[in-house]
Amino acid sequence: xxxxxxxxxxxxxxxxxxxxxxxxxxxxxxxxxxxxxxxxxxxxxxxxxxxxxxxxxxxxxxxxxxxxxxxxxxxxxxxxxxxxxxxxxxxxxxxxxxxxxxxxxxxxxxxxxxxxxxxxxxxxxxxxxxxxxxxxxxxxxxxxxxxxxxxxxxxxxxxxx
Numbered sequence: 739x740x741x742x743x744x745x746x747x748x749x750x751x752x753x754x755x756x757x758x759x760x761x762x763x764x765x766x767x768x769x770x771x772x773x774x775x776x777x778x779x780x781x782x783x784x785x786x787x788x789x790x791x792x793x794x795x796x797x798x799x800x801x802x803x804x805x806x807x808x809x810x811x812x813x814x815x816x817x818x819x820x821x822x823x824x825x826x827x828x829x830x831x832x833x834x835x836x837x838x839x840x841x842x843x844x845x846x847x848x849x850x851x852x853x854x855x856x857x858x859x860x861x862x863x864x865x866x867x868x869x870x871x872x873x874x875x876x877x878x879x880x881x882x883x884x885x886x887x888x889x890x891x892x893x894x895x896x897x898x899x
Contacts, residue, residue, distance in 0.1 A: 875897070
């Protein structure tokens with residue numbers, strides 16, 4: 739009888755310990771749920787704000803949100819579009835008229851700086867650009883103009899990391 743009583747007491751203690759562990763797990767899960775619920779609410783608020791901002795920006799462009807055709811990508815479209823965009827990019831067909839065309843930009847052969855087309859004489863601009871003192875990275879031979887001294891120093895420092 740005593741042996742049964744001790745085994746029953748041991749079993750009861752094990753069940754009480756298990757109950758305590760489950761109660762701790764439940765309270766931790768409740769706290770996690772509350773944190774995730776608050777985070778979800780913040781994300782929903784941010785999503786609503788971004789939707790309003792998107793509508794506002796589209797109205798500046800003279801477009802209506804409802805007039806844009808959003809399409810959910812199917813499996814064969816998924817390879818052509820950015821996988822992070824669920825509904826595709828609504829701005830993909832829109833180009834700014836003020837953006838310079840790629841043909842109108844000339845590049846410096848030394849430092850790869852851009853010279854827009856509105857520069858009157860590209861050769862003169864290139865000569866003046868090349869005459870300005872430049873800083874060359876001793877590690878990778880990348881060149882920086884003297885005006886970009888801090889960027890040059892940061893660049894060289896990054897090689898040491």
